[in-house]
Amino acid sequence: MTTAILAIDQGTTNSKAVLVSPQGRILARGSAPVGIEHPQPGWVEQDPRRIWASVQQAIAACLAAGPAVTVAGIAISNQRESVTVWDRVTGEPLGPVVSWQCRRTDAACTALTAAGHAPRVMELTGLPIDPMFPGPKMRWLLDRVPAGRDVRLGTIDAWLIHCFTGGAVHACDASNAARSQLYDLNRQEWSEELCALFGVPKAYLPDVRDSSADFGVTRGVAGLPDGVAICAAIGDSHAALFGHGAFVPGDGKVTFGTGSSIMTTLPGFIAPTGGITTTIAWALGGKPTYAFEGNILVSASALPWMAEMLGLPDVQALTDLAATAEPGGPGFVPAFVGLGAPYWRSDARALFSAITFTTSRAQMARAVTDSMAFQVHDVFAAMQAQSPAPLRRLFADGGPSQNTFLMQSVSDILNHPLIQCDAPEASALGAAYLAGLRLGIWSGLDAIAALPRDSATLTPRAGDAAARLAVWRDAIYRSTVPTAIRE
Structure with a gap:
């Protein structure tokens, strides 16, 4: 057997x-x-x-x-x-x-x-x-x-x-x-x-x-x-990074789920600044591998909420609608439980901004789907500013990573290639690979890195990313105005 x-x-x-x-x-x-x-x-x-x-x-x-x-x-x-x-x-x-x-x-x-x-x-x-x-x-x-x-x-x-x-x-x-x-x-x-x-x-x-x-x-x-x-x-999140074989400093991944985690491997411990954290990615043989990480509190969980608000049957219908949006439109900050990295503002509030009489349902949907990409962008920028090694391969996993419209938006906003992995079970696979090391099934990290993986690389497209980021930054400012002033 x-x-x-x-x-x-x-x-x-x-x-x-x-x-x-x-x-x-x-x-x-x-x-x-x-x-x-x-x-x-x-x-x-x-x-x-x-x-x-x-x-x-x-x-x-x-x-x-x-x-x-x-x-x-x-x-x-x-x-x-x-x-x-x-x-x-x-x-x-x-x-x-x-x-x-x-x-x-x-x-x-x-x-x-x-x-x-x-x-x-x-x-x-x-x-x-x-x-x-x-x-x-x-x-x-x-x-x-x-x-x-x-x-x-x-x-x-x-x-x-x-x-x-x-x-x-x-x-x-x-x-x-x-x-x-x-x-x-x-x-x-x-x-x-x-x-x-x-x-x-x-x-x-x-x-x-x-x-x-x-x-x-x-x-x-x-x-x-x-x-x-x-x-x-x-x-x-660490297991997903390991599962992708992201063993070289500068390799990273984004795990999309209820929240999101962006993580990049480091050559050693670095005390973080700029709203990101340092963590132990994994430990083998008593030796830790460190990583930068940024934790986003609300990511894909905003999508079914918005689908219901717009009377749509499911998240796929929401992303289909968002894909038809004309340029422009409002900003949306999903700070339902505050904001995580790189802001760490527990007093932030979820909001739409820059809504006008011409704002369409499609633009409202696009603002919510784009909020996933904008949050990743802000964490990724903080990591780029502090990383001792250039940020290299960036993998995407988790259920929402299978939606090419969402992932292409991330690549566009980051202006960085994104490897869309056919691996919704990336975390489970990473844990299994670690168990396989213990059991002697795989001899080491090189053997795990060589395992077959199905993926497609999305390259950033030219477009209106700069204008969309400006709307996002204004929305973030409004979301994080001190409570006493806001009220």
């Missing part, structure tokens, strides 16, 4: 499972939805039990759809910066999953910034103080845990590893630890200083391991035998 790697991609809106052959090809897929709750404006949370149930459902669907295989190992990629808390002994969740999108710690972050802690946090972690990141969210969760409970805290990879191993292993990988705001990127360890600042006991945090490592074995997982090795864990 042939062997395969079972790769899990646990995302914000659904969980996916794919079987990956030793040739790097996907043999089968399965998915299951994950519910999202908004208990208050700006709050976003999920049920950790539901996340684990959706992973099991995705695995069952994948195994049922594929050929009979022996699962050689399991790989995990996961939504990042979302955190939860559970009982160490019983495994019972002691709170929700506080999502990466959640803004409930805005006041705590504002207080920490006002107290002057932001430069030191950036120096140690490469991250700004913002509600997106887990440190303050972990403290929020701990403040609501019943007294006397022996707790574990973790990102979603740590929660899934706990579930897969029947509670035997409390661990995460370096890429997820690097997004926690509690991990010293240079020393490669949990920081006593940061744990004290955010009020998170270090003893509650998971063991940090390489992205390709021993994370225990399965125990009591429906549909899988006990003893299957968990060989890899990595944040989903």
Whole structure:
């Protein structure tokens, strides 16, 4: 019987499972939805039990759809910066999953910034103080845990590893630890200083391991035998970068989804400026690979919203309408939960600007689809300004990357070629490749880079990009006018 790697991609809106052959090809897929709750404006949370149930459902669907295989190992990629808390002994969740999108710690972050802690946090972690990141969210969760409970805290990879191993292993990988705001990127360890600042006991945090490592074995997982090795864990955006084989400094990718992540590989650690972050892309053999990253909070999730507002049946109808728009038209800033990179303005507001009596429905649709490209442009420009190496190949992945109209708009606005990858499962594939290194299926990075990949390169076209960018910049200004003035 042939062997395969079972790769899990646990995302914000659904969980996916794919079987990956030793040739790097996907043999089968399965998915299951994950519910999202908004208990208050700006709050976003999920049920950790539901996340684990959706992973099991995705695995069952994948195994049922594929050929009979022996699962050689399991790989995990996961939504990042979302955190939860559970009982160490019983495994019972002691709170929700506080999502990466959640803004409930805005006041705590504002207080920490006002107290002057932001430069030191950036120096140690490469991250700004913002509600997106887990440190303050972990403290929020701990403040609501019943007294006397022996707790574990973790990102979603740590929660899934706990579930897969029947509670035997409390661990995460370096890429997820690097997004926690509690991990010293240079020393490669949990920081006593940061744990004290955010009020998170270090003893509650998971063991940090390489992205390709021993994370225990399965125990009591429906549909899988006990003893299957968990060989890899990595944040989903990092996994996509790895899956593209973007191993040369200056290579990068854009992952389009609910939000978007732009990431470019670095030759070493660089303290970021200009609104982007530095992170650990992955760790192998105890050695980290660093990357610049910019996180966009709302990207493709604005498209179904606008389709519904215009009475259109789906996102495809929205992009078809946008493609017919005459030049000109309004600007749109999708700051529904504030703005991420490179602005980091939690007080920003979503808005349309420059609307006139002649504004058409098609122009309104185009403003929303263009907002994806403009946000990528602003992050990419910040990276170009700071990168020690010229930015080279830029890959695009995620569901929206399959829409050529959207991706051509990105290439046009960036004035840079964009490699449109036929790889909606890029994150799962990247995690599978890391597991394959652990299992000896692939000998090293060169072997992974040589695996076949289907793609098309979009080159930028001449047009009215400069005029459209001017409208965008005006809209951004209006979105980020201080609240007191705006109101």
